[in-house]
Amino acid sequence: MALLSIRNLSVDFATAAGSFRAVDAMDVTVDPGEILAIVGESGSGKSVAMLALMGLLPWTATVTADEMSFDGQDLRAISPRTRRRIVGKDIAMIFQEPMSSLNPCFTVGFQIKEGLKKHLGLDARARQARALELMEMVGIPDPARRLNAYPHQMSGGMSQRVMIAMAIACRPRLLIADEPTTALDVTIQAQILDLLTDLQAETGMALILITHDMGVVAETARRVSVQYAGQKVEEQQVGPLFARPHHPYTSALLAALPERATTRILPTIPGVVPGQFDRPRGCLFAPRCAFADETCRTTPPPVQPPEIGRARCHYPLMQEGRG
Incomplete structure (x- = not known):
């Protein structure tokens, strides 16, 4: 049985x-124990979908x-009190921008221990011991001193490690990492990704990695869900997706990788993700797609079967080009 199952999730925001x-x-x-990557440009709804899960x-x-269940429990039907027992303990999230996600008014030790007190009921001595253990697990040097530091006294990489320590403090069964390497230099990015995969392997937790970096996906995930303008447009295992993408958007993302470039100028995807006032009638990717025709522009595309990557496309790509 799936640990997390979400079906037909939609999120609407009321605006003026x-x-x-x-x-x-x-x-x-x-x-x-699975690692799922959700990829797509900014504005694709990746983070919003997971924040909806977290409430x-x-x-x-x-x-x-139609369905939003965790470990067989219907998250739509439970009370707010019951949800709070699950979120932060069994489901945890590493938020974007650690420097702004941590509370500047409290030490990082206080913020780590807060969840331990709330969800596990540990006493002060046990919370201190667990906090030190977590700081060591995420590779923070001199953990006893760092527990008394405030967020502004730590670098971006160290703040991200503190966020990871907070997220794994209660040994969650599902960890959601939302752009965990954003705004970090390349060396620190690699360290953070290695840390997440090592923790996942050690604890057996499931991991959802939200990113727009296909290189991160190739190194980390086992399965990939590609998002565009709020819709899932393709889903495959990592190897098949990189070898044979079926949706033109996925193909365009992969073509923009520097290691796949065949010319000195990297290919780009023209245009931008549609917003509130320029949403197409048909395929949402049609205005930016090199293969779009009148059907694409006027008729919402079907979802193809699993063997074609569940591509949301009228004309999914095949091995040698357009199907």
Whole structure:
């Protein structure tokens, strides 16, 4: 049985100009111990979908889903009190921008221990011991001194490690890492990714990695879900996806990788992700797609079967080009 199962998830935000759909009929499944990557440009709804799962969206958001279950428990039907017992303990999240996610008014030790007190009921001595253990696990030197430091006294890489320590403090069964390497230099990025994969292997937790970096996906994930404008447009195992993408958007993302460039100028995807007022009638990628025709521009595309990567496309790509 899947650890996490989300079916037909949609998130709408109320704005002064009307409703805007940030996530559109998204499906997500994660098995125990699996690493799933969700990739796509900014504005694709990756983070919003996971914040909806966590129950952390503002009051302007309306969340609907045919199914949203964790370990067989229906998250749509439980009370807020019951959800709070799950979120932060069994489901944890590493948020974007660690420098702004940590509370500047409290030491990092206080912020790590807060979850241990709330979810596990540990006494002060046990919380201190566990906090030191977590700081050592994430590779922070001199952990006893660092526990008394404030977020502004730590570098971006160290703050990200503190965020990871907070997320894994209660030994979650599912960890969501939202752009965990954003704004970090390349060396620190590699260290953070190695840390996450090592922790996943040691604890057996499932990991959802939200990113726009296909290189990170290739090194880390086992399965990839590609998002575009709030919709899932393709899903495959990592190897098949890199070898044979079926959606033109996935193909364009992979073509933009420097190691795949065949010319001195990297290929780019023209245009931008559609917003509230320029959403196409048909395929959402049609205005930017080199293969789009009148059908694509006027008719929403079907979802192809699993052997074609569940591509949301009228004309999925095949081995030697367009199908």
